Amino acid sequence: MKNEVPWVTVWGYGADIRATRGTLTIREGTSRRSYPLSSIRHLLIAGGHTLETAAIAHLLANSISVSFFDVHGEPVGAIRPPGYSACPLRTAQKNVPVHRFAMSGIVSSLKSRMRYLNELGSGRADGLYYKGELEILADASRELEFLITLPELARVFSLTRNMYYEILSRVAAPELGYRRREKPPYPDPVNAMFSHGYAVLYASTAVSVAGAGLDPEIGSLYGNVIPPGKNRSACVMDIMEPLMTPMVDRVVMDMAQEGLITKQYEISSRCILSEKLMTEFNRRLTNSVDSDTIDRAVADYADAVRSGGSA
Known part of the structure; x- marks a missing residue:
């Protein structure tokens, strides 16, 4: 569809969200945004806003999904157009080999993260890894095929994920205050x-998961090995895990290295990103969070569920 908007986000507090039969209108303070409903696929609402009931009816009538998040980006619910509620693959999902599916997700995400770290490190004269870190990650990758219990998988997954986020901090300016992945409220931009990026990816993946007939609550890596987190659906997290680095992390770290985040945020009880920063971030996410790639990942997962094979 020409000029299609993959998603529209409303973040923070105080926006007034309305829709007629043909147009979505968002008023935030003195600013106003309008979108033809024919061009929108998904509305993401995070924080505290006013949403008219009639707007929901018009959105659903135009096959537009609505996802709700708290101000920190944690999912709180969703409304899907008719036809998204059935989960014909639920029984098959319950019977998949959990260890094999979880292993596949961990291997894919670890390879994605290590490729990105190696790419970042190749352009730095001082390197990126501290002594022994690369060996730890490489050993963990080789060790995976010999792990036979879910707690062992959880240990390696948590170790490598935490190391990845800490290593990323070395390419961000120190004044940004980023050291590692934190829980909300977030203390740094x-x-x-x-x-924010993971919320966009989560919502986009959730729509595709529902459309494929998968039960979003039944996962293997998440739900069995790792808790999915508050209000997060395990199947959605399983599928989006390997996509987080190329679709979100790369965008964030590119902007950090380009100096675009500096002085574009405020710290109070939580970190508040400026409108200018959010506009540029969403523009880049539109190019990075690719719906076709997500749909292919979901289709591959659904095919593996049907066959009972590796995800």
Whole structure:
């Protein structure tokens, strides 16, 4: 569809969200945004806003999904157009080999993260890894095929994920205050941007998961090995895990290295990103969070569920 908007986000507090039969209108303070409903696929609402009931009806009538998040980017619910509620693959999902599916997700995400770290490190004269870190990650990758219990998988996954986020901090300016992945409320702009980007990726993946007939609540890596987190659906997290680095992390760290985050945020009880920063971030996410790639990942997962094979 020409001029299609993959998603529209409303973040923060105080926006007034309305829709007629043909147009979505968002008023935020003195600013106003309008979108033809024919061009929108998804509305993401995070924080505290006013949403008219009639707007929901018009959105659903135009096959537009609505996802709700708290101000930190944690999911709180969603409304899908008719036809998204059935989960014909639920029984098959319950019977998949959990260890094999979880292993596949961990291997894919670890390879994605290590490729990105190696790419970042190749352009630095002083390197990126501290002594022994690369060996730890490489050993963990080789060790995976020999792990036979879910707690062992959880240990390696948590270790490598935590190391990855700490290593990333070395390419961000120190004044940004980013050290590692934190829980909300986020104390720095990099964590806040990760949260926003993951919310966009989560919502986009959730729509595709529902459309494929998968039960979003039934996962293997998440739900069995790792808790999915508050209000997060395990199947959605399983599929989006390997996509987080190329679709979100790369965008955030590119902006950090380009100096675009500096002085574009405020720290109070949480980190608040400026409108200018959010506009540029969303523009880049539109190019990075690719719906076709997500749909292919979901289709591959659904095919593996049907066959009972590796995800």
